[in-house]
Amino acid sequence: LILHSSPLPLYCCKTVRKMKCRINPGNNENCFVPISEIIAVEETEFNKKQRNIGRWQKMAKLHAFTVHYVKKARNHRWRCSAATFWCVDEHLCNQWTQALKELLEMQKSRPKQLLVYINPFGGKRQGKRIYEQKVAPLFSLASISTDVVVTEHANHAKDNLFEVNIYKYDGVVCVGGDGMFSEVMHGLIGRMQKDSGIDQNNPKASLVQCNIRIGIIPAGSTDCICYSTVGISDPVTSALHIIVGDCQPLDVSSVHHNDTFLKYSVSLLGYGFYGDILKDxxxxxxxxPMRYDYSGFKTFLSHHYYEGTIAYQPAKHTHGSPRDKVSCRTGCYICKQSEKQLAEQNKEHGLKKEEGEEEWKVIKGKFLAINAVNMSCACPRSPKGLSPAAHLADGSADLILVRKCSRFDFLRYLVRHTNQDDQFDFPFVDVYRVKCFQFTSKLSEDNESNVMDVGKKRFGQFCRDHPACCCNIVNSTWNCDGETLDSSAIEVRVHCQLMKLFARGIEEDCKDEAGHSQSSIEQLL
Ligand SMILES: Nc1ncnc2c1ncn2[C@@H]1O[C@H](COP(=O)(O)OP(=O)(O)OP(=O)(O)O)[C@@H](O)[C@H]1O
Known part of the structure; x- marks a missing residue:
C-alpha cells in the first residue's frame, strides 16, 4: 500500500507483503480512490469463514479495516463500494485506520449535521421509503447526524426554515421533486435576506448569498434540477454527492411584479406552451406523473399563441453564447470567469448604475412560447434540455422566444429537444443570453392603456385572427419552476451564484474530456 498526501491511491496489490486488500470478492484488481471520494473507514471484524484467504487462514488472529468509497458507474451514477484490508499486525492495522480517519477529518467541505425535509406525497409517494432505505444508512455510515422533518402540508418546510436555527447545520436536504426543492430554496434564500435586512420586494436589491448548501434527493415526478446538476436522478448518487461535500454554485432569478416579489427560479420560467401545460x-x-403527457399533448393541439412585449439586457459579462457547442461541466471555466467579471463590474460601477446605463432591447410579437432558463433543464426525456449550452453559474439566463408558426413547425422544434439537431436553428426561434428581462402581455398593455373600457375588461378581448372560433385571447400563465405565477407582467433578474448545491455539475467522461478542452480552447480563440 502506498500513501500519498493527496489524493491517496489505494493499491490492492498482490506484491504488498504485510496487508492485503479484497475489492469486490473474487475480483482482486488494482483500484485508485482519491481521499475526497472515501465515504468512511471502519474497523472490521474479520470473518474467516466468509472468505478463502489461502495461507492467511493458518494465522491465529487477523485484523482488518474496511474502506467504503464512491464507485463511479455509467451515466454519472455513483455507488458505495467497499474494500477490506487485513493483516496479522494489529498495530499496523490501527495505524492505517487512524491515518485514514485523520485524512477524512481534514475534508472540511463535508457536512456533519444536516436538516432533512421529506415530502411524503411527492412523485410516487416514495420519499420516506427512499430516504429511510437508501439514504439514511449512507449518512449514518459517513457519521452525518440529521434532524428529519416529514412535511405535513405544502410550505411546511419553507415556514420551518424561517424558525429553526439554520446556522447550526452544514446543509439542508430536500427529499422530493422540483417543487419541494423550490420550497426549500425559497425558505433558505428568504431567511438569509430577512436575517440581513434585505427587502425581497425591491427588484434591484443585491441579495445576500446563501452559503448553506442544499442537497436534493430526487423523489418527485419531475427531478429536472437534480438531473441538470448531477447528470442523473438517482437517490444514492445524490446522497453520495452530499456525503463527499460537493459544492456547485447556482444562479437564481428573482421574479417581481410592480415592486412585489413573486418567486425565485433556478430552472424554467415559461410562458405560453409550458405555462399552459402546467395550468392544465x-x-x-x-x-x-402521467398528467404532464396528457396536458402536453392537449396544449400542443390547442396551439395557442400570445402577444406581448419583451425587453431585455444582454449578458455582456459572460464569454458564452446559447449557440455554443460546449456545455457547462464540472469546474466550468465560463462560470468562473463570468462570476469574476460580474464582481469586478459591480465593484467599479455599483449594480444600479450599471443596469441603468445599459440599453434595453425590445421585441414585440406573437409567441407560442417564451422560455427563460438558468440551466440546461435536461431531463431523461430531453437529455440536452431546453438550452443545452446554458450555464449553471454564469449570472445569465437563456431567453428563448418561439414565435407564431405552424403546428408542424412547432412539432419539429419540440422533436429537436430529443435528438442531436440544433433546436435554435429555425427562423421562428430566437435565443438570447440575458441578465434581466421584462415581459408585458398585449392584454395587460391594452387594459392598462384603456382602463375605462369596462366592457372589454368584463368580456375579454375576442380573437382577431380566428373570428369564426371566437376564442378568447386570455393571458397565458408563467410556469416558474413548476409553480404558476399570478401575474403575466413580470420583471426578472438573474443573481449570479446566489445559492449552492451539494453537487459538482455534470462530469465529463474521461474520453470526452480531451475533446471538450480542445473545443473550449477553440471556442475561446
Ligand atoms: N406534506 C405535504 N402535503 C402536501 N403537499 C406538500 C407536502 N410537502 C410538500 N408539499 C408540496 O408538494 C409540492 C410538490 O412536491 P414535489 O416537488 O416533491 O413532488 P412532485 O410530484 O415532483 O411535484 P409536482 O407535482 O410539482 O411535479 C411542493 O410544491 C411542496 O410544496
Missing part, C-alpha cells in the same frame, strides 16, 4: 396539469393531479 394542475387540474389533473389525480392522474399522477
Amino acid at each position: 396539469s394542475e387540474k389533473k393531479r389525480w392522474m399522477g
Whole structure:
C-alpha cells in the first residue's frame, strides 16, 4: 500500500507483503480512490469463514479495516463500494485506520449535521421509503447526524426554515421533486435576506448569498434540477454527492411584479406552451406523473399563441453564447470567469448604475412560447434540455422566444429537444443570453392603456385572427419552476451564484474530456 498526501491511491496489490486488500470478492484488481471520494473507514471484524484467504487462514488472529468509497458507474451514477484490508499486525492495522480517519477529518467541505425535509406525497409517494432505505444508512455510515422533518402540508418546510436555527447545520436536504426543492430554496434564500435586512420586494436589491448548501434527493415526478446538476436522478448518487461535500454554485432569478416579489427560479420560467401545460396539469393531479403527457399533448393541439412585449439586457459579462457547442461541466471555466467579471463590474460601477446605463432591447410579437432558463433543464426525456449550452453559474439566463408558426413547425422544434439537431436553428426561434428581462402581455398593455373600457375588461378581448372560433385571447400563465405565477407582467433578474448545491455539475467522461478542452480552447480563440 502506498500513501500519498493527496489524493491517496489505494493499491490492492498482490506484491504488498504485510496487508492485503479484497475489492469486490473474487475480483482482486488494482483500484485508485482519491481521499475526497472515501465515504468512511471502519474497523472490521474479520470473518474467516466468509472468505478463502489461502495461507492467511493458518494465522491465529487477523485484523482488518474496511474502506467504503464512491464507485463511479455509467451515466454519472455513483455507488458505495467497499474494500477490506487485513493483516496479522494489529498495530499496523490501527495505524492505517487512524491515518485514514485523520485524512477524512481534514475534508472540511463535508457536512456533519444536516436538516432533512421529506415530502411524503411527492412523485410516487416514495420519499420516506427512499430516504429511510437508501439514504439514511449512507449518512449514518459517513457519521452525518440529521434532524428529519416529514412535511405535513405544502410550505411546511419553507415556514420551518424561517424558525429553526439554520446556522447550526452544514446543509439542508430536500427529499422530493422540483417543487419541494423550490420550497426549500425559497425558505433558505428568504431567511438569509430577512436575517440581513434585505427587502425581497425591491427588484434591484443585491441579495445576500446563501452559503448553506442544499442537497436534493430526487423523489418527485419531475427531478429536472437534480438531473441538470448531477447528470442523473438517482437517490444514492445524490446522497453520495452530499456525503463527499460537493459544492456547485447556482444562479437564481428573482421574479417581481410592480415592486412585489413573486418567486425565485433556478430552472424554467415559461410562458405560453409550458405555462399552459402546467395550468392544465394542475387540474389533473389525480392522474399522477402521467398528467404532464396528457396536458402536453392537449396544449400542443390547442396551439395557442400570445402577444406581448419583451425587453431585455444582454449578458455582456459572460464569454458564452446559447449557440455554443460546449456545455457547462464540472469546474466550468465560463462560470468562473463570468462570476469574476460580474464582481469586478459591480465593484467599479455599483449594480444600479450599471443596469441603468445599459440599453434595453425590445421585441414585440406573437409567441407560442417564451422560455427563460438558468440551466440546461435536461431531463431523461430531453437529455440536452431546453438550452443545452446554458450555464449553471454564469449570472445569465437563456431567453428563448418561439414565435407564431405552424403546428408542424412547432412539432419539429419540440422533436429537436430529443435528438442531436440544433433546436435554435429555425427562423421562428430566437435565443438570447440575458441578465434581466421584462415581459408585458398585449392584454395587460391594452387594459392598462384603456382602463375605462369596462366592457372589454368584463368580456375579454375576442380573437382577431380566428373570428369564426371566437376564442378568447386570455393571458397565458408563467410556469416558474413548476409553480404558476399570478401575474403575466413580470420583471426578472438573474443573481449570479446566489445559492449552492451539494453537487459538482455534470462530469465529463474521461474520453470526452480531451475533446471538450480542445473545443473550449477553440471556442475561446
Ligand atoms: N406534506 C405535504 N402535503 C402536501 N403537499 C406538500 C407536502 N410537502 C410538500 N408539499 C408540496 O408538494 C409540492 C410538490 O412536491 P414535489 O416537488 O416533491 O413532488 P412532485 O410530484 O415532483 O411535484 P409536482 O407535482 O410539482 O411535479 C411542493 O410544491 C411542496 O410544496
